Amino acid sequence: MRLFTESGYDVRVVPTASALRFVGAPTWAALSGHPAQTDVWADVHEVPHVRLGQSADLVVVAPATADLLARAATGRADDLLTATLLTARCPVLYAPAMHTEMWEHPATQANVATLRARGAVVLDPAVGRLTGADSGPGRLPEPSEIFAIAATLLDRAALPQDLAGRHVVVTAGGTREPLDPVRFLGNRSSGRQGYALARAAVARGAEVTVIAANVALPDPAGAKVVRVGTALEMRDAVREAAATADAVVMVAAVADFRPATASATKIKKTSADPDPVELVRNPDILAELAHDRPRPGQVVVGFAAETDDVLANGRAKLAAKGADLLVVNEVGEARAFGTTDNAATLLGTDGSVLDVPLGSKDRLADAIWDAVAARLPG
Numbered sequence: 346m347r348l349f350t351e352s353g354y355d356v357r358v359v360p361t362a363s364a365l366r367f368v369g370a371p372t373w374a375a376l377s378g379h380p381a382q383t384d385v386w387a388d389v390h391e392v393p394h395v396r397l398g399q400s401a402d403l404v405v406v407a408p409a410t411a412d413l414l415a416r417a418a419t420g421r422a423d424d425l426l427t428a429t430l431l432t433a434r435c436p437v438l439y440a441p442a443m444h445t446e447m448w449e450h451p452a453t454q455a456n457v458a459t460l461r462a463r464g465a466v467v468l469d470p471a472v473g474r475l476t477g478a479d480s481g482p483g484r485l486p487e488p489s490e491i492f493a494i495a496a497t498l499l500d501r502a503a504l505p506q507d508l509a510g511r512h513v514v515v516t517a518g519g520t521r522e523p524l525d526p527v528r529f530l531g532n533r534s535s536g537r538q539g540y541a542l543a544r545a546a547v548a549r550g551a552e553v554t555v556i557a558a559n560v561a562l563p564d565p566a567g568a569k570v571v572r573v574g575t576a577l578e579m580r581d582a583v584r585e586a587a588a589t590a591d592a593v594v595m596v597a598a599v600a601d602f603r604p605a606t607a608s609a610t611k612i613k614k615t616s617a618d619p620d621p622v623e624l625v626r627n628p629d630i631l632a633e634l635a636h637d638r639p640r641p642g643q644v645v646v647g648f649a650a651e652t653d654d655v656l657a658n659g660r661a662k663l664a665a666k667g668a669d670l671l672v673v674n675e676v677g678e679a680r681a682f683g684t685t686d687n688a689a690t691l692l693g694t695d696g697s698v699l700d701v702p703l704g705s706k707d708r709l710a711d712a713i714w715d716a717v718a719a720r721l722p723g
């Protein structure tokens with residue numbers, strides 16, 4: 346709620362009876378600047394059970410319990426929040442949080458499927474420590490991540506749900522190839538562009554799997570995150586996820602080479618002249634996938650970083666990899682790696698060229714999904 350109010354949004358809080366056991370109405374009132382509305386029978390002359398939903402630009406239910414999802418899915422209106430959900434015609438975002446068993450129960454999964462089929466955005470919960478001693482899927486995603494999705498929904502109220510019913514896979518970050526237990530060959534990729542793509546795809550209705558190599562950012566809300574370290578681990582994870590994917594966007598910076606052997610023990614500086622490091626080639630995951638296409642009509646997108654002759658090098662790389670689209674970044678001058686902005690050229694095998702001017706990585710993500718959605722079979 347703080348993130349919304351600090352960004353200038355007018356927030357009305359509708360706590361359920363259970364929510365008030367955790368945070369009291371005066372706290373919500375003080376933080377939102379409006380009385381917390383809890384009761385269908387209070388201020389009846391204002392018809393709050395209808396007015397709140399009708400006037401909202403976005404409804405966010407965070408945390409959404411198993412019970413709330415069940416009541417929303419069956420269309421109950423037994424308290425002010427569920428009445429508001431029935432009258433809202435704006436986007437509705439649910440951020441579920443509950444114990445793993447409750448989340449995985451077929452009843453909850455059926456309720457989530459119902460809500461999604463009706464157009465609601467239901468995030469997958471994050472994986473991690475729960476309220477008890479246990480951990481697993483069921484954690485509330487980080488507030489900043491919920492807010493990022495909500496802001497996207499608000500910004501683009503008419504956001505196309507053109508990825509609804511689609512499974513998309515995004516690789517993010519950079520692989521690390523071990524030399525010994527403490528050292529590796531790696532790169533500076535932060536994972537920001539990949540995570541921006543994942544967020545944008547969630548907001549457009551997709552089921553999203555992110556294969557993250559050494560990313561130190563909060564998990565993108567609503568996406569399934571598979572963690573890998575090396576290029577070989579990434580290849581296995583991509584193969585598994587791509588088997589059911591409609592589109593695969595390979596943003597991760599994958600090491601082209603790895604040390605031929607990784608020492609099981611820490612390498613010591615025993616001699617004045619260090620031993621040379623022998624390298625062997627890693628598989629080209631993108632080229633393999635584009636070649637094998639586990640599903641007909643699957644759209645495969647690669648990224649390329651070029652310092653010079655961007656278009657010619659990009660075209661050659663697109664052909665060599667066999668992808669449908671290549672997003673070419675011009676690097677240098679501190680662009681791309683670790684920054685929040687990005688500019689790129691999207692090259693298509695159909696000969697298309699689209700320049701996306703310097704802007705946020707979120708904007709580039711949207712341009713990429715526009716291009717992917719246009720290529721997905723109907």
Ligand code: CTP
Nearest residue numbers: 595596597599601628629630631647648649650
């Ligand atoms: N990629 C991959 N597997 C590799 C190397 C790269 O899947 N072993 C993917 C990246 O995820 C990205 C694209 O290929 O989508 C990047 O290609 P790039 O590294 O720029 O091209 P290279 O083939 O490595 O060519 P060069 O380094 O010579 O420019």
